Amino acid sequence: MNTPAFTIAAVERDTGLSKDVLRMWERRYGFPTPDRDEHGERLYPAPQVERLRLVKRLMDAGHRPGKLLALADDDLLALAPKRPPQAVHTAQALPDGHFEEFVAHIRQHDVAGYQQALQQRLARQGLFAFVQDTVAPLATLIGEAWEAGHIEVFEEHLFTELTKRQLRQAIAALPRTAQPPRVVLTSVPEEQHILGLLMVEAVLSLEGADCIPLGTQMPILDIARAAEAHQADIVALSFSVAFPQRQISGLLTHLRSVLPATVELWAGGAGVRRLSDLSGVRIMHDLSSALAALAAWRAAAKPEAGPHPSA
Amino acid sequence: MNTPAFTIAAVERDTGLSKDVLRMWERRYGFPTPDRDEHGERLYPAPQVERLRLVKRLMDAGHRPGKLLALADDDLLALAPKRPPQAVHTAQALPDGHFEEFVAHIRQHDVAGYQQALQQRLARQGLFAFVQDTVAPLATLIGEAWEAGHIEVFEEHLFTELTKRQLRQAIAALPRTAQPPRVVLTSVPEEQHILGLLMVEAVLSLEGADCIPLGTQMPILDIARAAEAHQADIVALSFSVAFPQRQISGLLTHLRSVLPATVELWAGGAGVRRLSDLSGVRIMHDLSSALAALAAWRAAAKPEAGPHPSA
DNA sequence: ACCCTCCGTTTGTCCTGGACAAATTAACGC
DNA sequence: GCGTTAATTTGTCCAGGACAAACGGAGGGT
Numbered sequence A, B: 001m002n003t004p005a006f007t008i009a010a011v012e013r014d015t016g017l018s019k020d021v022l023r024m025w026e027r028r029y030g031f032p033t034p035d036r037d038e039h040g041e042r043l044y045p046a047p048q049v050e051r052l053r054l055v056k057r058l059m060d061a062g063h064r065p066g067k068l069l070a071l072a073d074d075d076l077l078a079l080a081p082k083r084p085p086q087a088v089h090t091a092q093a094l095p096d097g098h099f100e101e102f103v104a105h106i107r108q109h110d111v112a113g114y115q116q117a118l119q120q121r122l123a124r125q126g127l128f129a130f131v132q133d134t135v136a137p138l139a140t141l142i143g144e145a146w147e148a149g150h151i152e153v154f155e156e157h158l159f160t161e162l163t164k165r166q167l168r169q170a171i172a173a174l175p176r177t178a179q180p181p182r183v184v185l186t187s188v189p190e191e192q193h194i195l196g197l198l199m200v201e202a203v204l205s206l207e208g209a210d211c212i213p214l215g216t217q218m219p220i221l222d223i224a225r226a227a228e229a230h231q232a233d234i235v236a237l238s239f240s241v242a243f244p245q246r247q248i249s250g251l252l253t254h255l256r257s258v259l260p261a262t263v264e265l266w267a268g269g270a271g272v273r274r275l276s277d278l279s280g281v282r283i284m285h286d287l288s289s290a291l292a293a294l295a296a297w298r299a300a301a302k303p304e305a306g307p308h309p310s311a
Numbered sequence C: 001a002c003c004c005t006c007c008g009t010t011t012g013t014c015c016t017g018g019a020c021a022a023a024t025t026a027a028c029g030c
Numbered sequence D: 001g002c003g004t005t006a007a008t009t010t011g012t013c014c015a016g017g018a019c020a021a022a023c024g025g026a027g028g029g030t
Helices: A008-015 A019-029 A046-060 A065-070 A073-079 A084-093 A099-107 A111-125 A127-147 A153-173 A195-206 A220-229 A245-258 A287-301 B008-015 B019-029 B046-060 B065-070 B073-079 B084-093 B099-107 B111-125 B127-147 B153-173 B195-206 B220-229 B245-258 B287-301
Strands: A042-045 A179-186 A209-213 A234-238 A264-268 A282-284 B042-045 B179-186 B209-213 B234-238 B264-268 B282-284
Touching: A008 A019, A008 A042, A008 A046, A008 B220, A008 B245, A019 A065, A042 A046, A046 A065, A046 A073, A046 A127, A046 B220, A099 A111, A099 A127, A099 A153, A111 A127, A111 A153, A127 A153, A127 A195, A127 A287, A153 A195, A153 B153, A153 B209, A153 B220, A179 A195, A179 A220, A179 A287, A195 A209, A195 A234, A195 A287, A209 B153, A220 A234, A220 A245, A220 B008, A220 B046, A220 B153, A234 A245, A245 A264, A264 A287, A282 A287, B008 B019, B008 B042, B008 B046, B019 B065, B042 B046, B046 B065, B046 B073, B046 B127, B099 B111, B099 B127, B099 B153, B111 B127, B111 B153, B127 B153, B127 B195, B127 B287, B153 B195, B179 B195, B179 B220, B179 B287, B195 B209, B195 B234, B195 B287, B220 B234, B220 B245, B234 B245, B245 B264, B264 B287, B282 B287
Parallel strands: A179 A209, A179 A234, A234 A264, A264 A282, B179 B209, B179 B234, B234 B264, B264 B282
Antiparallel strands: none
16 A cells, blocks of 8 residues: 555556657656666656556647646646536537436446436437437547546446446347348457447447447457458448557558458547548448448449338 | 558557567567568568467467477467367266357357357356356357367457357346445456456346446556445456466555455456465455355354345 | 648657566476 | 476566657748
């Protein structure tokens, strides 16, 4: 309990900042300033780890490290956006609001209450509206609260875990119609967020598509193999906002090059927001564009078939 | 499609071998031997990445890199354990066998068939026997097949994803009694496997314990905060066989030092198999020891009290 | 005023080569 | 056979240098 010290590997794990970056910041900006153990290896005091996590949060929110690391602690904290009232207000303005109820359950660590509230909402709205008007905005709201530092990591995890369960349960309750196209859903290594993928799966499954959920973190070569083995028509990937932006386009290009040309590649999630178009890759910014893409695929697949692209 | 080349970061992602290790192996053992791009950066040909993945598999199975990297390709492949028939046979010998049915569904990428088979088994056995006699041995079986190279990564992922769904669904169907102890279930950063955690949750929930599932990859400091915020009695962690052995004991000691002394720390999973005891940490090697530990906690907590302390 | 291109700056990742400690294996004495 | 010590194996860390991709602002054209 007494001033627990973190090795550089532990800091990498807990902050998501690579060892290289940690050493480079120390060299360039003079922070962090870890102690050294008897063998000269870095030992980071807990307060510095805290500060690094705050910096990382602010970076994910768009700030640049050079500025952040030059600031004093107070100025850093002042940067944390003061949005929670506004955010909640925005949420309330959305159709079928009362998002603060959900957030309150999470904040109070009320597992049963949150599950029950979700369940009720699902029953009332139906799956599609539930995903689009409840889960998606909720995820955004929680994401904003997280960026602003208004909720703890474990609260975000609790939200994610409970919401995932609800979604999977709803998906499982759907009849398996398994019409074309067949869609393989997964994410690349290092990307462990699956909520977006589940939302897409829910929407596509509702339309009767044949979804193959492969979980997260699939190596590139295995994604290609999976597509082949499952005779997939589409590979759908999800990138969260936390995924290193600089890697995404290279990854997609790489994957595109190892995928059969007949397989479409879809990429969505908050991580592809600012992404420019790539040849052979379909970037989708929201759930409705996934629906549109599905309709487009079906239209292209059977140009003269019956006029039933979807509802 | 033409000889896709991997950067060192891509290889790290796809093999799980750190950049440091990749460079060190090249220096020490003369493998891998990546090409260089115009700027001198390593570019790994796909076949070498394949070989590295095989080597990693064999290492997880207990072999040592020095030996493996000195071998020729053929000898390497020969090392892949020839256990699938034996393993399947063992499985068949287990109570209420027919494991080959499940594996066959996975091998044929038959999503609906696998789900249905699981569902039937669950209904027939009840949750506890389902977890202990079906899911656990199945996971072992798949793990062995994976080590032996008899199934693809995406097949393992499919198995994991579908099985997770079934388990979560079963857990959700349980009545929430929420008796003590309150157990926070999670895993440390870098450890994304959750199947073991779900099995424990199922078993503990069946006994009426108040389980808080926080998903995977929780930073150490946040685990401590979560335990405090939720007023947890127990923190349960899971380590898969793939988790770097050398880090586990350090991690547990570190976590123990930041956890309140009144909170028990349980660690389970294939990763702690060869782990020696640590003070203040309870190592569990199977599901029944989790049950035993739960009983022990309850006995110690209320030697004379009634069975309804409630919240 | 707006957009686009160009150029300097910021920032992350990669490189080399060295060092050491934890873990494993081998050797040794009892 | 078994516990203890020595040797080897193996992963991680360190330092400092280099460079390219991304970012941001300045200037020129419409």
